[in-house]
Amino acid sequence: MGALFEVLTENFDQLARGFWVTLRLVGASFAIALVVGTVVAALRIAPSAWLRRLGGVYVETFRNIPLLVLLFISFAGLRRAGVPISNWTAGIGSLGLYTAAYVAEVLRSGVFAVSKGQVEAALSLGFSHNETLRRIVLPQAFRTVIAPLGSITIAMIKNSAIVGVSLLALPDLLKEARIVQSRTFETDETFFWAAVGYLLITAAATIAFRALERRFAIRR
Amino acid sequence: MTYLFDPDNWEWLITANNARFILEGFLVNLQIAVIAMVFSLAVGLALALARVSRMPWLRVAGGAWVDLWRNLPLIFIILYLALALPERWRDAYEDAAPEFLPDVLQTGRVFAALLALVLYNSAVIAEIMRAGILSLDRGQGEAAAALGFTPWQRMRLVILPQGLRRMVPATVSQLITLNKDTTLVSIIAIQEVMRHGRIVTGFNFFGGVQAPVLQVFVFIGLLFVATNLALSRLSRRLEIREQRRTGTTLKPVSGLEDQVTTAQAR
Amino acid sequence: MQTTRWRWLTVLALMVGVLAAAGCGDDEEDTGAAETTATTPTRTFPAGTTMARLQQAGTITIGVKFDVPPFGFKNPRSDELEGFDVDLGRRIAADLGVRPRFIEAVSDNRIPFLKDGTADLILSTMTITAERDEEIDFSEPYFIARGRVLVKDDSDITGVDDLAGKKVCTALGSTYEETLKREAPRADLRLVDSYSECLELIQNGAVEAVSTDDVILTGMIIQDDSLKLVGEPLTTEPYGAGIKEGDDAFRRFVSDVVQAWKRDGGWAEAYQKWVGQYTDEQQDPPTMTLAEALKLN
Numbered sequence A: 001m002g003a004l005f006e007v008l009t010e011n012f013d014q015l016a017r018g019f020w021v022t023l024r025l026v027g028a029s030f031a032i033a034l035v036v037g038t039v040v041a042a043l044r045i046a047p048s049a050w051l052r053r054l055g056g057v058y059v060e061t062f063r064n065i066p067l068l069v070l071l072f073i074s075f076a077g078l079r080r081a082g083v084p085i086s087n088w089t090a091g092i093g094s095l096g097l098y099t100a101a102y103v104a105e106v107l108r109s110g111v112f113a114v115s116k117g118q119v120e121a122a123l124s125l126g127f128s129h130n131e132t133l134r135r136i137v138l139p140q141a142f143r144t145v146i147a148p149l150g151s152i153t154i155a156m157i158k159n160s161a162i163v164g165v166s167l168l169a170l171p172d173l174l175k176e177a178r179i180v181q182s183r184t185f186e187t188d189e190t191f192f193w194a195a196v197g198y199l200l201i202t203a204a205a206t207i208a209f210r211a212l213e214r215r216f217a218i219r220r
Numbered sequence B: 001m002t003y004l005f006d007p008d009n010w011e012w013l014i015t016a017n018n019a020r021f022i023l024e025g026f027l028v029n030l031q032i033a034v035i036a037m038v039f040s041l042a043v044g045l046a047l048a049l050a051r052v053s054r055m056p057w058l059r060v061a062g063g064a065w066v067d068l069w070r071n072l073p074l075i076f077i078i079l080y081l082a083l084a085l086p087e088r089w090r091d092a093y094e095d096a097a098p099e100f101l102p103d104v105l106q107t108g109r110v111f112a113a114l115l116a117l118v119l120y121n122s123a124v125i126a127e128i129m130r131a132g133i134l135s136l137d138r139g140q141g142e143a144a145a146a147l148g149f150t151p152w153q154r155m156r157l158v159i160l161p162q163g164l165r166r167m168v169p170a171t172v173s174q175l176i177t178l179n180k181d182t183t184l185v186s187i188i189a190i191q192e193v194m195r196h197g198r199i200v201t202g203f204n205f206f207g208g209v210q211a212p213v214l215q216v217f218v219f220i221g222l223l224f225v226a227t228n229l230a231l232s233r234l235s236r237r238l239e240i241r242e243q244r245r246t247g248t249t250l251k252p253v254s255g256l257e258d259q260v261t262t263a264q265a266r
Numbered sequence C: 001m002q003t004t005r006w007r008w009l010t011v012l013a014l015m016v017g018v019l020a021a022a023g024c025g026d027d028e029e030d031t032g033a034a035e036t037t038a039t040t041p042t043r044t045f046p047a048g049t050t051m052a053r054l055q056q057a058g059t060i061t062i063g064v065k066f067d068v069p070p071f072g073f074k075n076p077r078s079d080e081l082e083g084f085d086v087d088l089g090r091r092i093a094a095d096l097g098v099r100p101r102f103i104e105a106v107s108d109n110r111i112p113f114l115k116d117g118t119a120d121l122i123l124s125t126m127t128i129t130a131e132r133d134e135e136i137d138f139s140e141p142y143f144i145a146r147g148r149v150l151v152k153d154d155s156d157i158t159g160v161d162d163l164a165g166k167k168v169c170t171a172l173g174s175t176y177e178e179t180l181k182r183e184a185p186r187a188d189l190r191l192v193d194s195y196s197e198c199l200e201l202i203q204n205g206a207v208e209a210v211s212t213d214d215v216i217l218t219g220m221i222i223q224d225d226s227l228k229l230v231g232e233p234l235t236t237e238p239y240g241a242g243i244k245e246g247d248d249a250f251r252r253f254v255s256d257v258v259q260a261w262k263r264d265g266g267w268a269e270a271y272q273k274w275v276g277q278y279t280d281e282q283q284d285p286p287t288m289t290l291a292e293a294l295k296l297n
Helices: A002-010 A012-044 A049-064 A067-080 A087-113 A116-124 A129-144 A146-165 A173-184 A187-216 B007-014 B018-051 B056-071 B074-084 B087-096 B108-134 B138-146 B151-166 B168-188 B193-202 B213-246 C002-025 C050-057 C084-096 C110-115 C176-183 C195-203 C214-223 C248-263 C266-279 C290-296
Strands: C059-064 C072-075 C080-082 C099-104 C136-138 C143-152 C167-171 C188-192 C209-213 C227-230 C236-239 C242-244
Touching (some): A002 A012, A012 A049, A012 A087, A012 A129, A012 A146, A012 A187, A049 A087, A049 B168, A049 B213, A067 A087, A067 B168, A067 B193, A067 B213, A067 C195, A087 A129, A146 A173, A146 B074, A173 B074, A187 B056, B007 B018, B018 B108, B018 B193, B056 B108, B074 B108, B087 B108, B108 B151, B138 B151, B151 B168, B151 B213, B168 B193, B193 B213, C050 C059, C050 C084, C059 C084, C059 C110, C084 C099, C084 C248, C084 C266, C110 C136, C110 C242, C136 C248, C143 C195, C143 C214, C167 C195, C176 C188, C176 C209, C188 C195, C195 C209, C195 C214, C236 C290, C242 C248, C248 C266
Parallel strands (some): C059 C099, C167 C188, C167 C209
Antiparallel strands (some): C072 C080, C136 C242, C143 C209, C143 C227, C143 C236
16 A cells, blocks of 8 residues: 555656646647537538538548557658658647547537527528528537537547557656656556546546536537 | 659558558457457446346446446556556466467467457447447336246347347447557557558668658558448448337447447438 | 347357458468477476476567667568577577577566566567666676667767757667666657657657667668767666576576577677678677676666
């Protein structure tokens, strides 16, 4: 038992640094995923077939490719092609764009839940397609899919650990835990605290989304 | 952009054994995914039954177990098991691994990877199965009880066959996620497609065609997209067929990454 | 309902069939270790020793690097493992009269593999340090490498003192983590799983320097001659074969093979083949003893 807390107190700075990096990684990727996901969802329901297909290609590509492959392409691949992308940008970019595909899909199903009558009414009142989308459809779509968005966020938090493990060498929580373990050989103890760290973040996200759901969700 | 499509940068695909080497690695991923799925189905079924059982302690224990494994990052579980798995278990696996498996899959380290994948995946499968079982009309269970079936018979003959059939599409979707997750085992030095890709890009020790990182991993990405796309089409077709047959749509299970959501506009 | 059951069974059978078919055609493995046994008559060893156990089993499992030329790397064309460490491994196996089976041991899992028995021996560019000696045992040193810094030809870094604020790559679990923290505390350390990743990072400009043993760096220069070594040697890194803690008999056996290898020209041959021909340097087999190595590091 002593060893368990000893590992935490002796390496607290390092593990805390990793925890903080993971938080930033998750926060930035979440923001990207929401923005890009909304855009792609809008593409998927655009009047133009061409745009719809573009959105479809995005979703099918980013849902079916492993995140690790995406990280290699976005960091090593792009750098070789001459794009001086930093490991941080590649990390949040990959995780964000990957998650955006799921956000887009979920939003799309939320859009379909908005009653057609509202859309028709808006259009007949002279709202443009884009305005209808922005003011009427999307706000309600978001409110319908809060729970699935929560699941996607939990998945994203777990996927953030993959970023640290790749050759991007971002010092996130899992990475710092591995460094501590390779130095102290206290495997069980180090990984225990890393697990606690991740569970804290997912628990916080779960609670946040449940609160959002209580407040904003539209039940259909 | 031109770098991406420059034919010189794709020359590696047809030289030496590069393409075959990568495909061989990809095959290892597929095999790991299938093996993990088979065991996950078995374990997942047991967990699902625990979660719907009438004994409260079983429900709670099952629920806690599932929640634990679903909330930890899979790569975390893989790394931990790779470091912490006792020697005896590894030896036992190496002795027990059947001969028809390629040598890559007979090493003890693969056991850590498979165990991690099964622990994680079975928890997800358990949730899918539970949703399938619960989606059944209560009338079915009650009718069976009225007919004098024991609880076990009810489960085996009435509830499970129908409930499980409903979750075939979701299970195929989960296979997509599992497929992607197999790339994570490269971190514990198992020779699958990511490792093979890195060997191909790193390797011009004896001269020869340098395979550029971008192209190699775009190729690997395309392999996955193609396979997973086929799986998602299959899943969608199964879901539509099931709908036509029974007129019910299974509600999407919460927390699944790759559900093929057929957006219904009713 | 009957049809459902059959459908499940056929799906299951199909999957097993796929696995079997894949298994049949797939003879290559990650070890490249279909080695023929030496036909020379071999010594017998006292029962209960590791040597006897290995002879009984017919193979010895050796952890080597798969992606660090010229010491341990896999040639994708021949699917064979090659390198200085690999040659020493084959020699030890031959002296034992068994087949060598090579597995990949990255810096991070070398010691765990010995402790849990995944590997019988580690020949993986592993530096002898007092700290590691507490967890495992080492043979007599079989090679002396020196820590250096690698940069691009056009870099203005001239040594370890210029590394402040620069991104430097080394492997997770290697001795250089500590060394760099000591010698270049303000360097931006990027730790990765293997040196092949460090090579990738310096080639695509994500890091400005790589620091590790000179032979590993030389292996990188061979692959990419736009890189160069700079600065004075940082450290002396005697390589030792890693053996499970407490196995004195096996340790003595391995050390004996190493010394014989140095004496009868095997070392010189391997050196020339893997290092000498690329660096144009001459080196003699190391005379440092294990005790001296432990005092050093």
